Amino acid sequence: MTAALSTRLTKxxxxxxxxxxxxxxxxxxxxxxxAVTRAGGLGLIGGGYGNSDWIRTQFEAAGAERVxxxxxxxxxxxxxxxxxxxxxxxxxxxxxxxxxxxxxADQIKDAGATLICQCQNLNHVEQAVRAGADIIVAQGSEAxxxxxxxxTLSLVPEVADFLSxxxxxxxxxxxxGIADGRALAASLLLGADGVLMGTRLWASSEAVVHPRHHExxxxxxxxxxxxxxxxxxxxxxxxxxxxxxxxxxxxFTERWHGDEQSLAANTAVEGPRYSAAFADGDPDNxxxxxxxxxxxxxxxxxxGSIIERVIAEAVAVLRSGASxxx
Amino acid sequence: MTAALSTRLTKxxxxxxxxxxxxxxxxxxxxxxxAVTRAGGLGLIGGGYGNSDWIRTQFEAAGAERVxxxxxxxxxxxxxxxxxxxxxxxxxxxxxxxxxxxxxADQIKDAGATLICQCQNLNHVEQAVRAGADIIVAQGSEAxxxxxxxxTLSLVPEVADFLSxxxxxxxxxxxxGIADGRALAASLLLGADGVLMGTRLWASSEAVVHPRHHExxxxxxxxxxxxxxxxxxxxxxxxxxxxxxxxxxxxFTERWHGDEQSLAANTAVEGPRYSAAFADGDPDNxxxxxxxxxxxxxxxxxxGSIIERVIAEAVAVLRSGASxxx
Numbered sequence: 001m002t003a004a005l006s007t008r009l010t011k012x013x014x015x016x017x018x019x020x021x022x023x024x025x026x027x028x029x030x031x032x033x034x035a036v037t038r039a040g041g042l043g044l045i046g047g048g049y050g051n052s053d054w055i056r057t058q059f060e061a062a063g064a065e066r067v068x069x070x071x072x073x074x075x076x077x078x079x080x081x082x083x084x085x086x087x088x089x090x091x092x093x094x095x096x097x098x099x100x101x102x103x104x105a106d107q108i109k110d111a112g113a114t115l116i117c118q119c120q121n122l123n124h125v126e127q128a129v130r131a132g133a134d135i136i137v138a139q140g141s142e143a144x145x146x147x148x149x150x151x152t153l154s155l156v157p158e159v160a161d162f163l164s165x166x167x168x169x170x171x172x173x174x175x176x177g178i179a180d181g182r183a184l185a186a187s188l189l190l191g192a193d194g195v196l197m198g199t200r201l202w203a204s205s206e207a208v209v210h211p212r213h214h215e216x217x218x219x220x221x222x223x224x225x226x227x228x229x230x231x232x233x234x235x236x237x238x239x240x241x242x243x244x245x246x247x248x249x250x251x252f253t254e255r256w257h258g259d260e261q262s263l264a265a266n267t268a269v270e271g272p273r274y275s276a277a278f279a280d281g282d283p284d285n286x287x288x289x290x291x292x293x294x295x296x297x298x299x300x301x302x303x304g305s306i307i308e309r310v311i312a313e314a315v316a317v318l319r320s321g322a323s324x325x326x
Numbered sequence: 327m328t329a330a331l332s333t334r335l336t337k338x339x340x341x342x343x344x345x346x347x348x349x350x351x352x353x354x355x356x357x358x359x360x361a362v363t364r365a366g367g368l369g370l371i372g373g374g375y376g377n378s379d380w381i382r383t384q385f386e387a388a389g390a391e392r393v394x395x396x397x398x399x400x401x402x403x404x405x406x407x408x409x410x411x412x413x414x415x416x417x418x419x420x421x422x423x424x425x426x427x428x429x430x431a432d433q434i435k436d437a438g439a440t441l442i443c444q445c446q447n448l449n450h451v452e453q454a455v456r457a458g459a460d461i462i463v464a465q466g467s468e469a470x471x472x473x474x475x476x477x478t479l480s481l482v483p484e485v486a487d488f489l490s491x492x493x494x495x496x497x498x499x500x501x502x503g504i505a506d507g508r509a510l511a512a513s514l515l516l517g518a519d520g521v522l523m524g525t526r527l528w529a530s531s532e533a534v535v536h537p538r539h540h541e542x543x544x545x546x547x548x549x550x551x552x553x554x555x556x557x558x559x560x561x562x563x564x565x566x567x568x569x570x571x572x573x574x575x576x577x578f579t580e581r582w583h584g585d586e587q588s589l590a591a592n593t594a595v596e597g598p599r600y601s602a603a604f605a606d607g608d609p610d611n612x613x614x615x616x617x618x619x620x621x622x623x624x625x626x627x628x629x630g631s632i633i634e635r636v637i638a639e640a641v642a643v644l645r646s647g648a649s650x651x652x
Binding site: 003004005006007121122123140141142149150151152153154155157158161176177178179180182183185186187188189190191221222223227291292293295296315317318319320321322324325326 | 329330331332333447448449466467468475476477478479480481483484487502503504505506508509511512513514515516517547548549552553617618619621622641643644645646647648650651652
């Protein structure tokens with residue numbers, strides 16, 4: 001057997017590798033979640049805004065693999081039955097992001113699923129601990145898609161310190177900008193029990209991502225993204241102001257970022273234009289949802305190969321740490 | 327002797343610990359730089375916008391300790407004699423940040439000083455390598471004071487990859503959000519040869535910081551800062567748009583952030599008001615310049631104690647990395 005890592009996360013979840021896949025809305029279907037679980041991590045289906053039919057189809061696609069599901073909390077609060085319907089599909093874990101998890105926490109834990117709460121600041125962590133989260137994901141601003149402003153490198157140890165006094169049994173997972181074994185190893189030393197990877201697995205062959213979007217990330221570096229609310233305005237999504245989406249800078253963001261009021265006033269025209277461009281995979285006129293880790297990604301590969309390499313790198317990097325000791 | 331770390335940075339600079347202090351304009355005087363060097367790191371005086379008299383006084387304050395100096399590049403380009411005057415004081419290193427270093431690089435290297443270039447993105451790194459930088463500081467957005475948008479955790483490995491192919495002899499130092507041994511250890515695993523610490527040393531007894539500002543950082547967490555151009559507008563400083571300052575959120579930022587045009591139109595009144603508040607140490611009505619690492623800082627201590635603890639922590643954390651290997 002090849003080298004591997006053992007952490008509180010691998011033990012608690014009964015998985016081989018301390019890697020969870022981000023439940024990316026639209027992009028993380030059953031095929032990706034199953035591939036991540038099969039590779040030894042924990043795969044999460046992107047329940048997103050809560051379309052029960054889509055979620056059921058993706059659980060079917062995941063087949064017999066143990067997978068979980070994630071939701072956008074403020075959105076599913078508007079159609080709360082969605083969470084109960086997903087629990088009937090026996091997810092191993094449910095991840096809640098972007099909103100107070102209180103309304104769903106008991107229901108999830110009573111169903112026997114692991115409650116994962118993604119947090120972008122210390123207030124969120126306080127809410128998550130109060131709700132009884134089993135695992136907290138501390139997500140830094142580097143992340144693709146929705147998030148907030150704290151950087152991963154300082155957020156993770158600050159959350160680790162908070163948990164060590166307030167709730168030491170709660171596990172901590174780092175997210176945001178993590179695409180290789182260096183970042184996994186670094187995250188463990190910062191106090192995390194594992195990592196959640198989004199962008200790196202968005203750039204996998206199993207992700208539900210248009211091939212032209214995949215070509216775009218391979219051609220991009222980490223400087224090419226921006227945090228903006230423009231894709232949410234174009235789509236008419238009612239995101240709380242504290243969260244923005246990190247996407248590729250392109251003609252769409254050049255046109256509308258900084259002029260959000262005009263975009264909001266023109267959604268009758270711009271909304272359908274955005275949707276058509278997204279469906280076409282047009283990388284210039286709709287959101288291309290990836291994060292700063294783009295600069296570390298040079299090809300689209302099967303999720304299993306990605307995870308295998310990340311673990312091998314992390315093992316090598318952790319071993320190399322001893323070489324600095326004098 | 328206690329445990330210590332050895333990296334390419336300690337060897338190249340002939341220092342005991344892979345820690346450089348940020349040349350924080352106004353805050354990093356000769357006392358801080360000397361204390362950092364005395365503790366085994368490399369101390370840099372904050373030459374900032376280039377006041378030759380102040381710089382000379384601070385070199386005198388540093389006494390016989392080997393220290394360097396840092397400048398804000400776009401600013402000293404307007405009074406280039408300042409760099410030559412500083413070189414006459416025999417700095418061991420000169421750090422240039424925020425602008426193309428080309429105009430000063432040869433002069434610095436010809437004087438026998440180590441050229442350190444702070445970079446916020448890959449274009450900056452390209453410029454720095456072209457200028458012949460000996461050391462590149464990859465500064466993430468978490469940093470206090472001026473910076474840009476990339477997060478430290480993804481910027482550092484991306485720059486490491488760039489240098490490994492383009493200029494492997496150039497050293498790499500991580501900055502932004504680094505306040506303890508966990509972050510130092512993590513930075514080494516991400517590919518850095520050492521770290522540059524600003525906020526943590528701003529919160530030291532040797533820094534030129536008003537006691538009320540020191541009280542403010544101790545009472546703050548990492549969520550309490552914001553990146554904004556408002557302090558630069560109030561001070562009439564002509565910063566390039568790509569750089570903003572991370573400062574404590576306070577009444578001043580609540581009033582003006584998002585309404586920069588009004589501030590710019592009212593500098594005749596607001597400028598002197600800002601200056602008076604800053605001189606008073608008023609934490610509400612002027613910029614308080616610290617970064618996201620505030621959440622990891624709970625007391626003001628001598629720089630030497632800080633460095634000693636960071637190294638001891640980093641050694642312990644690097645050793646603990648082996649415990650994850652299965």
